[in-house]
Amino acid sequence: MGNPRDFIGGSKWNLDTPCLVIDQDVLEQNLQNMQAHLASFGKGLRPHAKTHKCSIIARQQMAAGAVGICVAKVSEAEVLVKAGLRGVLITSPVVTDQKIVALMECLFRDPDLMVVVDHPTNARMLNEAARKQGSRLSVLVDLDPGMGRTGVPFREGLALGQWIHSLPAMRLRGVQCYAGSVQHILNFEERKDASLGWMGQAAEVFRQFRQNGLPAEVFSGSGTGTYEIDCQVPELTDLQAGSYTLMDTEYLQIGCSRNPQKFEKFPPALTLLTAVISSNHPGYFTVDAGLKALYHHGGIPSVIHPQGLGLTYEWRGDEHGKVSLPAPGKRFEIGEILELVVSHCDPTVNLFDYFYVARGETVVDVWPIDLRGKCQ
């Protein structure tokens, strides 16, 4: 469909659909608001790039004052490190031979690269690889907040730290505890209780590190849903929020400290444009965004343009969406454009190759989603 940069200078309503659009003013405001909030509590921001998968946004986050960037996978780290970012943290264990080779290449370029470890065998493998290369690898002990994913149980955290500290090519830095399962609890007070419970246990391990003479410079964790809450944990050094940048309906529906009904501080910077391609019925019409353009997860996308008609979106297979009108009225014409807030931003971003970037309604830039598809 030609070069996406050809759309720069035009109206976003003329973009080829379906496509993702970032409102640059909102994005900048979101980056600054999170940075300022954490700074006011003396906390660092280590934003997670798994949300936006875009090295341009990662650089903006570093420029705004982030202490580093998180990624979930080695293949994501490779892209960021090649793009010149330093101090990248890989937030999942890196265990296979293929990936340890790739990790060592990243470490060679970025000596401040960090990775989490949740098993002594993995620590030994990483130590061996780093030793052979003549490098030292920075490591956080990954603690398990009971979500059935990764991490060592809290009671084994100190022992794993001691083991890692004993390995010559490992540089123990501290702990990670990411309680992903509490981030979307709707009620703010319930979310607060759950998060402080887990983070308190992680803080105890962090204190054990100090009491036992282990390095304890970094206690990294938390996310967009608990950023207000976890700033109250004295030991926590930095927060791994990701979704605050772009936002989605799944996060917008949770409560915050000021408003139990809505997550107010971070409006959606990301939207999806989709065109009406079939309109043969009074009560509904069909748009060109289905499973492959709007990831089927996290709730229901919301239609924000046109507003006031009560339009509701539902998936209709891989390629289509059905948009219903609550009462017959306006008849939509083929070719009309709708704007939606997506339901879950992370996997939806991963379906596209670039963001169109707009100021108001004018397209001002195109940013490659250069970590797209990097799930290895």
Place this chain on the structure above:
Amino acid sequence: MGNPRDFIGGSKWNLDTPCLVIDQDVLEQNLQNMQAHLASFGKGLRPHAKTHKCSIIARQQMAAGAVGICVAKVSEAEVLVKAGLRGVLITSPVVTDQKIVALMECLFRDPDLMVVVDHPTNARMLNEAARKQGSRLSVLVDLDPGMGRTGVPFREGLALGQWIHSLPAMRLRGVQCYAGSVQHILNFEERKDASLGWMGQAAEVFRQFRQNGLPAEVFSGSGTGTYEIDCQVPELTDLQAGSYTLMDTEYLQIGCSRNPQKFEKFPPALTLLTAVISSNHPGYFTVDAGLKALYHHGGIPSVIHPQGLGLTYEWRGDEHGKVSLPAPGKRFEIGEILELVVSHCDPTVNLFDYFYVARGETVVDVWPIDLRGKCQ
């Protein structure tokens, strides 16, 4: 992670995970079985490339005897036409200015390109664009089998056909009727009744075309779930099956004519390999495939290697899966590889850039998923 072709000649168990693997023997068998079945009923096969999104497989389907290839979007057609395929059918209406420009470029390269139309306004727009270019565009009237997606109501099919036939740069060829909503009905007899109901109404429109002197060379429709059933519709000229190539658990659980419990004729050619990255609990462990590697739709992926342990997969966020063991026994080590049949092949394929192709356990080729991300 290096060049994927570097893995050719090695064992599939050494691939970097998560990744998609095609068993080439099974794929070839599936292509031949569908082709032979339809030929025995005098029907053509017009396979849908939205499933595999791979021009190499599309060429194999043409070589096996397909009458043409279907795609859902213009951006997919662009890739296939540039790859040299001819007679591509776009199975959704093409309505926006951007896309009509791209469609005309495809038509310039592929004079046998076809597109469906479900609205007179759209027919007029397409006619105008083709006329300006000095081309004629082949068109099928898209009929609506009540699934709330695209298509004109059956009772308006003849009138739309007559309108299209009156436009000088349009070349009416016939009708399309794809009843997507019946493809996954579990019970074979219920699926048969539903499909024959819709296809019978479409056949009536096709007969009206003939009775009224309209061109009626093509009646295209049907899918993998109804391929046995719709061969009984005399007017149907060709079938648009897609998933039979790769298969998934959503299709494997429906009944067929010979077996009410299992869709037997097309075993899964596509699998996903994923590695154990965390194993700190007796009852479960964590693998490196989550929402971004296994699309969250269509049922539950099934673990086919290792077999006999009753392992069950569940999604655990964007990057991870939790695999449970029914009874404590074997303890999985980090780095072990599992093989899964995916739940819904089409959107899962769209998450990856290439297939690894294996004969037995040996990687013999790498095929780019060159239509990946083409949702425009």
